Amino acid sequence: xxxxxxxxxxxxxxxxxxxxxxxxxxxxxxxxxxxxxxxxxxxxxxxxxxxxxxxxxxxxxxxxxxxxxxxxxxxxxxxxxxxxxxxxxxxxxxxxxxxxxxxxxxxxxxxxxxxxxxxxxxxxxxxxxxxxxxxxxxxxxxxxxxxxxxxxxxxxxxxxxxxxxxxxxxxxxxxxxxxxxxxxxxxxxxxxxxxxxxxxxxxxxxxxxxxxxxxxxxxxxxxxxxxxxxxxxxxxxxxxxxxxxxxxxxxxxxxxxxxxxxxxxxxxxxxxxxxxxxxxxxxxxxxxxxxxxxxxxxxxxxxxxxxxxxxxxxxxxxxxxxxxxxxxxxxxxxxxxxxxxxxxxxxxxxxxxxxxxxxxxxxxxxxxxxxxxxxxxxxxxxxxxxxxxxxxxxxxxxxxxxxxxxxxxxxxxxxxxxxxxxxxxxxxxxxxxxxxxxxxxxxxxxxxxxxxxxxxxxxxxxxxxxxxxxxxxxxxxxxxxxxxxxxxxxxxxxxxx
Amino acid sequence: xxxxxxxxxxxxxxxxxxxxxxxxxxxxxxxxxxxxxxxxxxxxxxxxxxxxxxxxxxxxxxxxxxxxxxxxxxxxxxxxxxxxxxxxxxxxxxxxxxxxxxxxxxxxxxxxxxxxxxxxxxxxxxxxxxxxxxxxxxxxxxxxxxxxxxxxxxxxxxxxxxxxxxxxxxxxxxxxxxxxxxxxxxxxxxxxxxxxxxxxxxxxxxxxxxxxxxxxxxxxxxxxxxxxxxxxxxxxxxxxxxxxxxxxxxxxxxxxxxxxxxxxxxxxxxxxxxxxxxxxxxxxxxxxxxxxxxxxxxxxxxxxxxxxxxxxxxxxxxxxxxxxxxxxxxxxxxxxxxxxxxxxxxxxxxxxxxxxxxxxx
Numbered sequence: 001x002x003x004x005x006x007x008x009x010x011x012x013x014x015x016x017x018x019x020x021x022x023x024x025x026x027x028x029x030x031x032x033x034x035x036x037x038x039x040x041x042x043x044x045x046x047x048x049x050x051x052x053x054x055x056x057x058x059x060x061x062x063x064x065x066x067x068x069x070x071x072x073x074x075x076x077x078x079x080x081x082x083x084x085x086x087x088x089x090x091x092x093x094x095x096x097x098x099x100x101x102x103x104x105x106x107x108x109x110x111x112x113x114x115x116x117x118x119x120x121x122x123x124x125x126x127x128x129x130x131x132x133x134x135x136x137x138x139x140x141x142x143x144x145x146x147x148x149x150x151x152x153x154x155x156x157x158x159x160x161x162x163x164x165x166x167x168x169x170x171x172x173x174x175x176x177x178x179x180x181x182x183x184x185x186x187x188x189x190x191x192x193x194x195x196x197x198x199x200x201x202x203x204x205x206x207x208x209x210x211x212x213x214x215x216x217x218x219x220x221x222x223x224x225x226x227x228x229x230x231x232x233x234x235x236x237x238x239x240x241x242x243x244x245x246x247x248x249x250x251x252x253x254x255x256x257x258x259x260x261x262x263x264x265x266x267x268x269x270x271x272x273x274x275x276x277x278x279x280x281x282x283x284x285x286x287x288x289x290x291x292x293x294x295x296x297x298x299x300x301x302x303x304x305x306x307x308x309x310x311x312x313x314x315x316x317x318x319x320x321x322x323x324x325x326x327x328x329x330x331x332x333x334x335x336x337x338x339x340x341x342x343x344x345x346x347x348x349x350x351x352x353x354x355x356x357x358x359x360x361x362x363x364x365x366x367x368x369x370x371x372x373x374x375x376x377x378x379x380x381x382x383x384x385x386x387x388x389x390x391x392x393x394x395x396x397x398x399x400x401x402x403x404x405x406x407x408x409x410x411x412x413x414x415x416x417x418x419x420x421x422x423x424x425x426x427x428x429x430x431x432x433x434x435x436x437x438x439x440x441x442x443x444x445x446x447x448x449x450x451x452x453x454x455x456x457x458x459x460x461x462x463x464x465x466x467x468x469x470x471x472x473x474x475x476x477x478x479x480x481x482x483x484x485x486x487x488x489x490x491x492x493x494x495x496x497x
Numbered sequence: 498x499x500x501x502x503x504x505x506x507x508x509x510x511x512x513x514x515x516x517x518x519x520x521x522x523x524x525x526x527x528x529x530x531x532x533x534x535x536x537x538x539x540x541x542x543x544x545x546x547x548x549x550x551x552x553x554x555x556x557x558x559x560x561x562x563x564x565x566x567x568x569x570x571x572x573x574x575x576x577x578x579x580x581x582x583x584x585x586x587x588x589x590x591x592x593x594x595x596x597x598x599x600x601x602x603x604x605x606x607x608x609x610x611x612x613x614x615x616x617x618x619x620x621x622x623x624x625x626x627x628x629x630x631x632x633x634x635x636x637x638x639x640x641x642x643x644x645x646x647x648x649x650x651x652x653x654x655x656x657x658x659x660x661x662x663x664x665x666x667x668x669x670x671x672x673x674x675x676x677x678x679x680x681x682x683x684x685x686x687x688x689x690x691x692x693x694x695x696x697x698x699x700x701x702x703x704x705x706x707x708x709x710x711x712x713x714x715x716x717x718x719x720x721x722x723x724x725x726x727x728x729x730x731x732x733x734x735x736x737x738x739x740x741x742x743x744x745x746x747x748x749x750x751x752x753x754x755x756x757x758x759x760x761x762x763x764x765x766x767x768x769x770x771x772x773x774x775x776x777x778x779x780x781x782x783x784x785x786x787x788x789x790x791x792x793x794x795x796x797x798x799x800x801x802x803x804x805x806x807x808x809x810x811x812x813x814x815x816x817x818x819x820x821x822x823x824x825x826x827x828x829x830x831x832x833x834x835x836x837x838x839x840x841x842x843x844x845x846x847x848x849x850x851x852x853x854x855x856x857x858x
Contacts, residue, residue: 225501308526313590313618317647320531320591324554327527334525421516 023114026094027051030101040111043073047111056104058124061085066106066120076110079118087121099178125149130156133235135402138274145235150180150254156237157184157252161244165189171202179210180254184240189247191480194263197444198249213256217403221262222442227410229403230443232261232268239273247481249444263446265478266438267463270294272400275466284465291464293395298412300392301338302419302427304385308334310423326382335420337381341389342412344371349393349409450478530583531591533646536632537572537609538598544568545601545609547575549587550636552644562645564637572612590618593650596628596635596686599706607674607704613667621668624653627699627706629687640693649693653684656695660728660745663698663719674704677831678819682718685709702813710804717801720748720767721816721845730774733796741789742775746852752818757825758834762842763818767797772853781854794847801845809839818843 030036030051038051048070052062069082080088087105091097097117101107104123109116130152133145146153154168165187173181181202185195201220210216213233221230231251234240240250240259251260270290275283307314308327315323330337348367352360372390376383392412399405411434418426441448451459459476461467473489475481536548546568553561565587567578579587595613597606606625613619626649628635640648656662662684673681680701687696697709698718710718716731725748732742753764773781773789781789808814812835819838823829 309523310521312524312526312529312531312588313620315526315591317533317591317593317650320647321552321554321558321560321644324527325556325558328554328556330527333523417512421512421519422521 023094023097023109023117026098030098041067041070043070045074046113048073048076049107049109049111051101051107052105052122053101056102056124057106057122058104061122061124062106066108066122070108076108076113076116076118079108079120083120085120085122089119090116091119092116102178125151127152136234136236136239136273136400138272138277141274141277142236142238144237146237146252146257146259148255148257150182150252153237153252153257153259154182154184157240157244157250160238160241161186166244169195169199171199173202173205173207173216174210175206175208177209177211181210181216182252182254184244184250184252186244186247189245189475189481189483190249191247191482194247194249194444194446194479198251198262202251210253211255213251213253213258213260214403216251216253217260222445223440226437226441227407228266228438228441228448229269229401229407230262230264230441230448232264232401233258233403234261234273234401235259236273242273242276245475245486247475247479263442263444263478264448265443265446265450265463266441266448267291267451269401269404270399270464271462271466280466280468284467287464287466290398290400293398294408297392297395297408298415299427299431300388301342301385301412302415302430303424304388305334305338305416306419306423306427309420323382323384326384329379330382332380334385335416337385338389338416341375341381341385342416344375345389345393346409446478446480451476524586524588528585530585530587532576532579532587532589533591533644534594534596534636534649535589535592536596536598536628536636537601537606538632539601539604540568543570545570545572545575546633547572547579548632548636549576549579550645551587552646559642560644562636562639564633566633572609588618589616591646592619592623593646594624594626594653596626596632596649597683598632599627599629599685602627602683602699602701602706605704610667610671610704614671619667621666621671623667624650624665625667625670625683626653627683627685629685629696635686635688635693638691649686652693652695656684660719660726660730662695662715663722673815673817674701676817676820677829678814678821678823678834679817680813680815682815700808700811700813700815702811707813708807708811714800714804717797717804718815720745720769720797721750721765721801721805724750726750731793731797732775733793735789735792739778740776741773741793743771743793743851744774746770746772752821754822754825757822758828758830758837760837760840760842762844763822764844764846765801766846766848767801768848768850769793769797770850770852773851773855776854786851786854790849790851793849797847797849798845801847802843805843805845809841809843812839814838 031038035053035055036051037054038049041048041050065085066083069084073079073082077090079090091100092115097107097119100119104121105119106122108118108120127147127149130144130147132143144156146156158166163186167185167187169183171181171183173179183195183198183202198220202216205219207215207219217229217231217233218224223230235258240261243261244250248261248263271287275287278286308323332340344367348364351363351367355363372386375381376386396405396408399408415427415430418430420426422429438449439453447454450456451463456477458474459478461471462476470489473486475484475486530551532549532551534550538546540546546566548564548566550562550564553563555561565579565582567575567582569575569578576587576589592613597609601609613623636645639645653662653665657664663682665683670681670683673679680703682701683699683706684695685697685699686693689696697711698715699706700708700710716729719729720726727745727747729745729748730742731745732740734740748767748769751766753766755761805816808816819834822834
């Protein structure tokens with residue numbers, strides 16, 4: 001309902017924008033901003049007027065490559081021949097002129113002839129250097145991460161895939177922000193259906209601002225109410241290059257140091273890109289560890305609460321004394337004890353994330369050691385639970401994709417409450433709900449729990465485990481690639497022999 | 498969308514306010530008293546006295562055993578009476594061992610087992626044992642720094658694992674009790690010099706204890722009881738000065754029943770592969786080993802046949818020979834089997850193979 005109403009509103013606004021296109025009005029509008037610099041410059045034959053947004057252009061280009069050549073200018077129409085910059089155009093359309101000015105072009109026009117104006121590109125890119133990845137750090141492998149500039153990011157991907165089939169479709173999204181969004185795919189590998197889905201969803205977006213790629217994830221994923229992200233978010237250009245070869249579609253957003261990948265599966269969220277740099281046995285082991293860590297993290301505190309509240313029979317006889325002595329002085333019921341500790345961990349995490357790095361570390365130590373020990377000594381929590389909660393928290397941080405880690409931390413709380421209300425039955429019921437939800441999810445229309453449901457044995461080679469590269473000769477079925485073969489194993493074998 | 502949100506809010510409200518209506522009783526671990534062992538004894542015609550022991554875990558990690566004694570006509574009634582004496586409700590879900598006083602066991606324990614079988618919180622791996630002596634007295638003592646129930650359960654479990662006594666627990670007992678051609682057995686616990694020990698194995702006819710076999714006969718019982726055996730130990734005295742002790746690496750038992758449900762002979766073949774654990778008469782040569790094998794075979798044959806004879810006289814069948822017959826007959830008749838069982842000639846054929854004699858040269 002509400003979305004529909006918003007749509008109508010935006011439609012009307014767009015109609016309002018169709019306005020007087022006289023150049024004079026535009027000039028008036030431009031000069032309202034103090035940052036717009038305008039001055040006249042006498043050329044050999046006429047008075048030229050030059051205008052630009054001073055913050056967007058490189059003054060060095062202006063003084064070195066534009067102004068000296070204007071002296072020779074006879075007619076404004078010969079501007080492209082005179083100025084030694086590749087992007088010099090002549091324009092009449094005021095909306096284009098406005099757009100180009102906002103992208104760092106310099107406006108040059110003859111005060112006597114307002115029919116045609118020249119635009120020369122002198123934009124300056126203020127962006128940080130390509131640095132090492134921080135979120136998806138890996139010990140081995142490339143150390144380049146995306147930055148906030150779309151062109152740099154595309155460059156980082158394209159230099160890994162020097163291939164004419166790598167297609168980049170650019171769209172502009174956002175009424176105010178006019179963000180450049182690029183869709184990357186490899187023609188002949190990626191399924192057209194996936195590409196079209198992405199492009200259609202992007203082009204139908206009606207939003208005013210896109211400030212980061214995470215906005216797009218939330219706007220275009222299949223189920224926007226699900227706590228599970230359905231597009232992988234990565235800061236590694238090598239990961240994007242690698243999955244493009246699998247037939248996936250990548251989205252890069254100007255101003256965002258993260259790219260998006262789709263379609264994905266649930267299990268891909270537990271594979272770090274570093275897995276590909278390690279031997280397959282080691283990598284498979286790490287993946288399994290990570291996956292079990294997640295299960296552990298979701299289930300361990302609820303099971304503790306359920307067992308201590310309802311199912312004392314399940315406690316092994318050798319653990320009885322440990323559990324009972326640790327709980328004997330605690331005034332709180334298990335659920336409150338668990339909630340207090342879980343929330344404390346959340347507080348620590350949140351506090352650590354909001355504070356600057358140096359202070360954040362201190363908070364971690366203070367919180368972890370002081371609060372932990374003190375609460376046990378004060379008899380507020382049992383030390384067994386403290387270990388369980390801390391291990392659960394640690395396990396939840398092993399998830400390589402940050403968004404998924406947050407989801408894992410969130411879904412423990414419903415589990416905890418259900419465990420308190422109806423014991424292990426509650427844990428089982430919650431787990432069923434979780435499984436049903438995951439089964440219903442899709443990523444760009446492709447099943448999210450693939451290759452386990454639907455079972456595709458071929459895709460198991462790169463899911464919970466990773467088989468050696470020599471066994472990965474076929475592209476995953478998930479993406480329904482146009483070219484299903486990565487390389488010919490028969491030929492590879494011949495070569496080996 | 499709105500509907501989903503409404504449903505979600507409804508669900509949350511229900512979770513918050515209706516949780517009181519669920520009637521699931523919480524049993525938070527530190528608010529209950531866990532009975533870990535119980536001892537049963539008939540006092541009078543219809544009255545049972547139950548001694549329950551529960552651990553009281555002290556903050557300094559030591560354990561104090563406390564007992565509650567009460568009597569009533571049924572055992573769950575007794576538990577309620579126990580709770581009347583206790584600051585926390587006494588629950589039986591963590592029961593590890595139940596003990597039956599000898600007289601009680603001789604009178605029949607089926608009625609007392611009923612509560613254990615019926616209660617879903619009691620596992621089927623509870624150990625049962627017959628107790629020579631008063632349960633009240635035995636359970637009120639402290640045995641090491643641990644709970645008495647866990648102590649007794651460890652005692653029985655350890656001996657089962659090391660192969661000294663047969664596998665036994667509530668499940669095994671009821672299985673053998675309900676099986677038509679088989680009778681149950683239970684270990685008998687006794688006290689000797691202030692220490693608890695497993696002194697014998699009680700043989701049951703149905704649910705009544707009728708006989709016992711002493712420690713030195715465990716070996717014969719064990720190799721005949723299971724289709725495959727291991728870890729048993731046995732020692733014999735050949736003559737005045739030669740003594741040998743063997744360790745059973747692996748044994749196989751096989752029944753040969755040519756004509757089931759008739760009076761014809763039944764032969765039990767036992768094949769043993771053993772090693773010598775101890776020998777006190779000089780070096781062992783191959784010939785000597787052959788001799789030992791022979792002596793062992795004879796000893797086992799003689800003693801086990803004697804044991805079986807004893808079973809037949811009492812009309813009990815702890816080895817489950819009846820079950821073996823039952824699996825080989827189309828028309829099984831329990832009454833008829835019980836009639837012919839005592840007169841069947843059951844012989845044991847032993848083949849002993851000593852594979853190893855240790856590392857002494």
